[in-house]
Amino acid sequence: MTQDPPLAPSEVPGVELQEPRRQRLNPDERRQQIFDCAQKLFTDHPYEDVSATDIAAAAGVARGLINHYFGNKRTLYLEVIRVNSTVSEVAVARLPEGRLEDRIDAAVRWYLNSLERTGGTWLGLGSGGMGRDPDLEKILIDAENASVELLIEACQLSDQLEHRGQIRAMIRVYAQLARSGAREWLLRKTLTRPQVHALLASTLLAIAREAVPAITKDLPH
Amino acid sequence: MTQDPPLAPSEVPGVELQEPRRQRLNPDERRQQIFDCAQKLFTDHPYEDVSATDIAAAAGVARGLINHYFGNKRTLYLEVIRVNSTVSEVAVARLPEGRLEDRIDAAVRWYLNSLERTGGTWLGLGSGGMGRDPDLEKILIDAENASVELLIEACQLSDQLEHRGQIRAMIRVYAQLARSGAREWLLRKTLTRPQVHALLASTLLAIAREAVPAITKDLPH
DNA sequence: AAGACTATTGACATCGTGTCAATAGTCTGA
DNA sequence: TCAGACTATTGACACGATGTCAATAGTCTT
Incomplete structure (x- = not known):
């Protein structure tokens, strides 16, 4: 994927950030959020061209979290397909x-x-x-x-x-x-x-x- | 791929091998041979499950040779499809x-x-x-x-x-x-x-x- | 406020791919 | 027959992607 530069969500220099560095939210919401990002990416690009890193970046989340919620990339993909078909x-x-x-x-x-x-x-x-x-x-x-x-x-x-x-x-x-x-x-x-x-x-x-x-x-x- | 153990073509102990360790043959034949092996593998297994290593092993050849003849795995796959369709x-x-x-x-x-x-x-x-x-x-x-x-x-x-x-x-x-x-x-x-x-x-x-x-x-x- | 609970992270090990300089068959001309 | 050119073939390397897991840090309870 050709994606925007890393864009760390809170690297704005000189500005003290209000929200905590780790955004912790309800598992269901988080799962849904990751799912939505994956859905958008898989809609626009073929499976192989979308890396787990891309999805994680889109969701503003560590890559490991994707595996935590969906097991592996393939399972996530299949779930997107299932819902959309x-x-x-x-x-x-x-x-x-x-x-x-x-x-x-x-x-x-x-x-x-x-x-x-x-x-x-x-x-x-x-x-x-x-x-x-x-x-x-x-x-x-x-x-x-x-x-x-x-x-x-x-x-x-x-x-x-x-x-x-x-x-x-x-x-x-x-x-x-x-x-x-x-x-x-x-x-x-x-x-x-x-x-x-x-x-x-x-x-x-x-x-x-x-x-x-x-x-x-x-x-x- | 679940494949047979490495099976180095000339590791039979105690037997001195006649043929040279490197089998050098006409580029056309070699290309065809690799193509045939790839065709067989792609027929039996989905694309992602067939690694370049598998194809190379089936052809009894170094993995690099596949890239030398076909550029990359994807191109080889597409060529198989083209011929067969x-x-x-x-x-x-x-x-x-x-x-x-x-x-x-x-x-x-x-x-x-x-x-x-x-x-x-x-x-x-x-x-x-x-x-x-x-x-x-x-x-x-x-x-x-x-x-x-x-x-x-x-x-x-x-x-x-x-x-x-x-x-x-x-x-x-x-x-x-x-x-x-x-x-x-x-x-x-x-x-x-x-x-x-x-x-x-x-x-x-x-x-x-x-x-x-x-x-x-x-x-x- | 202390501690438990757990959502989240980041480093690690592994694997697959493509590149490329080095290696070694094979063929030519003397 | 042998040196040397030609090139088919190799193997090591760098890179990127994936899945795992112990450590970390929000959040909730008491």
């Missing part, structure tokens, strides 16, 4: 009763709304595979499940007990498309929201109408 | 002339074939976003372009000069779905090949028939 909206059930098209339309709108709110900063994570990192993968998969359940609901597929596993797999695959589409919209800005909406809605409809029914067929290719 | 098949043009459905069907079959051949080992890379790594992202994007062009061809969208950029974006999004679908098939084994085929074909058809035409509409949502 959790879907905030839990208003899952509010779907129209009407036609499949309308339900899907509503689900897509809900998804894009929730993404727009968070600004999509964490969209670039490469969810699904990553660099064969089991812990990170699990976190992202877990976070994804909420969306997947909603989508299954929207497609009125929740009754299909038979091939539930395979349906989930297909929806999981679709979730990657949705993620990628949102990326083009929010990060790259190559598509407008209506365009992404059309893309996501039409593909989901096709999956519900054709791909899912084809599960039972198992025709050779 | 390049689509081997260049037989792009061989598409049927018939209906849109048939062309798409053929394109999907081609895609799954080429994936099946490489075993999908490198499918887990998190293409598209990764951890905000511009270099890696560029490599994966470049590798992806071949597939995207084929798909555009298959959908008979190559004449649409107007919104070419947005069409490419949509196909790029679709490529993520295809990648993710292949992952479920080859890595997780939650879907069969026919199922993935149906999934990919139906969604691509939907994109060509509905999402792409919707580009010009730009209706509010």
